[in-house]
Amino acid sequence: MRKAAEINEHTPWQELTPGAEIYEPATSKLVNTGDWRTMTPIFIEDKCKHCLICVPFCPDSSIPVAEGKRTDFDFMHCKGCGICYKVCPFGAIQFEKEEK
Template sequence: MKTKAKDINEKITWQELTTGVEIYEPATSLLVETGDWRVDVPVFKEDKCKQCLLCVPFCPDSSIPVKDGKRLDFDFKHCKGCGICVEVCPFDAIDFVKEEK
């Protein structure tokens, strides 16, 4: 049996599945890169940011990391580019542009 989500994929056999399709680890969704979904991308303009942090709780994808009371750049692995943070920022510190891939 594979017990770690990183080892569980669409190629493993029924014998390797966790019993009762349970998962024994926290936050295994982090393995999924929903950043691929983005069409538009937020651009963090640190110079304009006043660190009010209003953008952070509005992010549905937990993709604005906070460290020592300050927001960092986006977690682009998981940010889906919804643009909510762009709208809620009172200081125009986030741009929203077409993503070049």
């Protein structure tokens, strides 16, 4: 069966999944919503105490956590809302105009 990655706006009807079903989890990861950003959060690792309070507040699941520590932003999906910057108690996130 066709994978989401192989489906696009040129796919003929014979090759689309029947009933618009998708048989894989979380195919939205393929979508670059990072290009929505006009402001960018910048992770200042030195200041970060890894309290992780920014993590659950992210609407775009873009703050990965590994081994108890947050890592840099997932910029393919981060839309630059600035919520993380506001909730960070340690000034470990800066929020700046996106440079493209």
